[in-house]
Amino acid sequence: MADYREAPLATRPKTLDPNEYFNLSPDYRRAEAERAALRAGLKRQYQLQLNNPHRKELIEDPALNRWVYARANPYNHFKATKKTSLLGALFGVAPLFILYYVFKTDRVRLYRRTTYCQCIADQALDVG
């Protein structure tokens, strides 16, 4: 990659722009230049693949692959911290008990109301 130069009309990052960099230390400038070279190398790789006339498949993006793997495999890297335990209890355990209580009280109330109404109706009609 020693013969790589940037395109003649490409803009430089701020830290490589000669009008800006007089207040930056040489170490910082060197680090920025290295990072710019890395980025340029990646971009060259991408453009080689993009403009390859014999390419039939998708260009593989390792960052995308890592992100998709991370999203798809949370359980392998799960750790029981205070936050995760709280979330688990709040969304996984407590609603079950709360909903059971809500449904049970509602159903018991409905049952008592229907049997009470039935009882009143039976008395009114003088059913034995």
Add this chain to the structure above:
Amino acid sequence: MLKILIPTLFLLPTTWLTSSKWLWPTALTQSMLIALGSITWLNNTTDTGWTALNSYIGTDPLSTPLLVLSCWLLPLMLLASQNHLSSEPMNRQRMYITLLATLQLFLILAFGATEMIMFYVMFEATLIPTLLVITRWGNQTERLNAGTYFLFYTLAGSLPLLVALLMLQNSTGTLSLLIIPYAKPLLLMPFGSKIWWAACMIAFLVKMPLYGMHLWLPKAHVEAPVAGSMVLAAVLLKLGGYGMMRLMIVLDPLSKEMVYPFIVLALWGVIMTGSICLRQTDLKSLIAYSSVSHMGLVAGGILIQTPWGFTGALILMIAHGLASSALFCLANTNYERTHSRTMLLARGLQIALPLMTTWWFIASLANLALPPLPNLMGELMILTSLFNWSAWTLVLTGIGTLITAAYSLYMFLMSQRGPLPQHMLALPPSYTREHLLMALHLIPLLLIILKPALLWGWFAC
């Protein structure tokens, strides 16, 4: 019944004896003829409701829609698999078709069984071809894990069912579905009856799946090849619902107390799995979690044991079978072009493949239960019967409906709208085979709008 069983059985010699040039057309034609023949079962004219009845098998308004669905699905599975199998050696292709045909056979025998032990044996037998399809023809290394989860969750759930059925057989002397509704209840100690109730239901609840025991489903659906995903989503989940509906009649007085935890899990699962759908990056995983969500509603509808609940559950099972299978086929058309299931990679497809967008649109609308599709009819019947059961369920089911609409639209917009990725070059245009596949999924769904009474089960009025 024999006019469907014998051709299905003879699909096996057909696949091994036809020449390689005619294998797929022959298998397709034979399975399509079987499917068309199975539609005649929908005509229930007998007074008792049981048609095609003999000592072992019979059909009634509950099993007929599911039987027609499973027969209809075999030609669709063959159509969907044709492309990704074309690069395999001939014997493996024949093996694949054999596995699908044996699965079909076991499914017909399971739904048609009048004896519960036969249903149980066929219920277990369907696991084997599905396991072989997932672990042998899946695409990623995770398929082994997926097959293990699938097999062991279902087996662990169904061993107690075997014990429970044998106890019932001991006490009643028979397990025929025509007789056990009239049998006297099983007299056990109070705790023993609760265990017996749970043993009967857990197998089917794991298969449905119920929210707490659903971990096998996303793995199995995602790792399976397209035909495996189709049959899993469309029919195998419904085996659980069907089993529950059959056994509920026997379990009656106990169910008043025992159903509460399971209804709570089912309804909370609708919301939780719906929310997970909104965070998925993998398209097949999204469709798998949406299946769990819909089946949670079905489980809720069955567990409250009202006529409308059962009817809604049956209609939702059939409608979801067709819609979900259609979505898996669409996901497979994406996968065959990009070899990736990531949604971000296959965006903006409306520009590239506009005709497929029509099918994506209709399938997404079916998933979100748009009126007048039968998905809405099923959901609405379950919603209203749950509301009658207890008014508070409306909060959960209402939020669930909202989240369902959200993730179905999210899936549609993510895959069809937006910018097309710059680096996607070789997108073959949609094959006629794919259009035919989608049409055969969605046209029956649209036709059911005209006569949903075919699917109402025993309570068609």
